[in-house]
Amino acid sequence: MTISLEELQLAARNHGMPLEALRYDLTPVGLHYLLIHYDIPVVDPAAWRLQVGGLVERELSLGIDELRTWPAVELVATMECAGNGRARLEPRPVSQPWLHEAVGTAAWRGVSLPALLAEAGVRDEAVEVVFTGLDRGIEGEIEQRFARSLPVAEAAAGEAVLAYEVNGQPLPPQHGYPLRLVVPGWYGMANVKWLASIEVVGEPFSGFQQAAGYRWRTDETDPGRPLTRMLPRALMVPPGIPEFMTRHRTLETGSVVLEGRAWSGIAPVERVEVSVDGGRTWGDARLGEAPSRWAWRPWWFEWEAEPGECELRCRAADGAGNVQPDEPQWNVGGYANNATQRVPVTVRRRTLA
Amino acid sequence: MTISLEELQLAARNHGMPLEALRYDLTPVGLHYLLIHYDIPVVDPAAWRLQVGGLVERELSLGIDELRTWPAVELVATMECAGNGRARLEPRPVSQPWLHEAVGTAAWRGVSLPALLAEAGVRDEAVEVVFTGLDRGIEGEIEQRFARSLPVAEAAAGEAVLAYEVNGQPLPPQHGYPLRLVVPGWYGMANVKWLASIEVVGEPFSGFQQAAGYRWRTDETDPGRPLTRMLPRALMVPPGIPEFMTRHRTLETGSVVLEGRAWSGIAPVERVEVSVDGGRTWGDARLGEAPSRWAWRPWWFEWEAEPGECELRCRAADGAGNVQPDEPQWNVGGYANNATQRVPVTVRRRTLA
Numbered sequence A, B: 001m002t003i004s005l006e007e008l009q010l011a012a013r014n015h016g017m018p019l020e021a022l023r024y025d026l027t028p029v030g031l032h033y034l035l036i037h038y039d040i041p042v043v044d045p046a047a048w049r050l051q052v053g054g055l056v057e058r059e060l061s062l063g064i065d066e067l068r069t070w071p072a073v074e075l076v077a078t079m080e081c082a083g084n085g086r087a088r089l090e091p092r093p094v095s096q097p098w099l100h101e102a103v104g105t106a107a108w109r110g111v112s113l114p115a116l117l118a119e120a121g122v123r124d125e126a127v128e129v130v131f132t133g134l135d136r137g138i139e140g141e142i143e144q145r146f147a148r149s150l151p152v153a154e155a156a157a158g159e160a161v162l163a164y165e166v167n168g169q170p171l172p173p174q175h176g177y178p179l180r181l182v183v184p185g186w187y188g189m190a191n192v193k194w195l196a197s198i199e200v201v202g203e204p205f206s207g208f209q210q211a212a213g214y215r216w217r218t219d220e221t222d223p224g225r226p227l228t229r230m231l232p233r234a235l236m237v238p239p240g241i242p243e244f245m246t247r248h249r250t251l252e253t254g255s256v257v258l259e260g261r262a263w264s265g266i267a268p269v270e271r272v273e274v275s276v277d278g279g280r281t282w283g284d285a286r287l288g289e290a291p292s293r294w295a296w297r298p299w300w301f302e303w304e305a306e307p308g309e310c311e312l313r314c315r316a317a318d319g320a321g322n323v324q325p326d327e328p329q330w331n332v333g334g335y336a337n338n339a340t341q342r343v344p345v346t347v348r349r350r351t352l353a
Helices: A005-013 A019-023 A113-120 A152-157 B005-013 B019-023 B113-120 B152-157
Strands: A050-054 A060-062 A072-080 A103-112 A128-139 A142-151 A161-166 A180-182 A195-201 A233-236 A249-252 A254-263 A269-275 A297-305 A308-318 A341-348 B050-054 B060-062 B072-080 B103-112 B128-139 B142-151 B161-166 B180-182 B195-201 B233-236 B249-252 B254-263 B269-275 B297-305 B308-318 B341-348
Touching (some): A019 A254, A072 A161, A113 A152, B060 B113, B072 B161, B269 B297
Parallel strands (some): B050 B195
Antiparallel strands (some): A050 A060, A072 A103, A103 A161, A161 A180, A233 A308, A308 A341, B072 B103, B233 B308
């Protein structure tokens, strides 16, 4: 693996969730994955306003204190970067080089997006709703603010939230202060941070992040389709203790309870299977309750560890029939690689009598 | 640059502070740099106790609620990883590949370490104080808990704090919940997290992180010396806007105020210089007040940006005569590389009249 300086610059800024943090129902602030597309913008909360316009009956302009007077809703949601797993592809698409840790679950609190759009009055000719953030940068030689759209049905009738709090705290700068969008079940790119405007439009949005970035493209000639919902994935807390440099795990013989979380943005997770022999045989994990419809489910798997080397795997299946594949499906942007996690471990005899 | 899978695994878990966060006096939780040496341990706060023993008059065993009844002290301190700058060395020592972002400043609140040691009563034959955390791993083929020592004079008479809060919040898991050591002015490795025991010893500590890791060694035959205090460093907020993949900056012609922070663990920062021509000429930055003796000082530099390509640099000098070098000093572990930051930028004419 030969990561470039550019990829390293991104990896040193952005960060995944250390996998031992799969222990928490809600990921503590600072452990949730973070992809800051351009820079964290400077925002003066007194001057900031959310502009709502386009194909609406009533344009709105709302300060953060006004938004806080609206009825508040809470949404517990698992969020994963669309690029999670990218660095496991061969050849590796060059961008933020995630292995499999770009995930987190948080309790977001704010204003219901459908309620806000109902107040503005979406006109019949509306097709999509465009969300634009304050973060500016250059990409594909185009100077831009980060912007993504949702189909009008998803925006006006779904459960998306315009969040000003996370895990009971005011939104920190890195999560989009003072306001961000959270679209349950969708990959991270839909969850626009530092939200500045919402525009209802009559044609499919052609901004860079919709028309060029964040698309599933099988090859360079494929126009592709925009990434939307998260494919199912299970991850485990790597058992035992790590070697510092390699992160290789060592544990002792005996009863081990493997644990982890599993999610899908398409339908609830219905099954998690675990293999302790590198995928030759699989057993069903016991599933717990998800903290919400849109959050990961905990799972546990009892294992009698025998001395030797082995490879642990886990995979999730959702209620819509989606199952994690063993091998990744390569694509130009390196998106949505939900191939099963593989955790090689060394099991040694107990050193104490 | 060819980063290995092992280095990438570390870079994806750990994270630096995005440099635009140099804007904050205190780094928000989640933006402060984070190096988790092994795994974040599971701690039951009801069962957890801090053990204080060794060469003391009175052994202590203190729960977190008892520690909270002691007089509280607050310490605002800048903390930097000893490995900051490692990935800029050639050949690159293989470990966590920091570029220059492994820093942060926080307000830590807890119990004075000298007060706690006075209560225990340090005996005359004491030489060092050993701090051991709950995080376990394997390194140099040795199974260990992370442990580092301080000279007894530093521990018993300095300003170190046993912290249970950061920035007004309970310590989050990733910063050492329920208790961590904070040693102002020292590189990060001294600030032991998930603290379990404090032992006063009569000989220099020979644990792995003291005797093998975190030592300044000029070559493989050099036994070296332990890393201690942070060398001076200035960093700037990269001006303008970034290109997504390269992070290269573009800004417009006209008056620009470059800004950043500078710190030294040895003596207060007395001077920051800025070059806008790749180090050929330097000018003095205006210095602001540090939030504490142990925290970074803000600085500003006015610049009339002309069209073209240029390289910005900044460098700090402290009151003990230490100045940042232009070029790094290579060493085996890749520590304490405080060579000046270099920020290439493109200045273009304003596009609007």
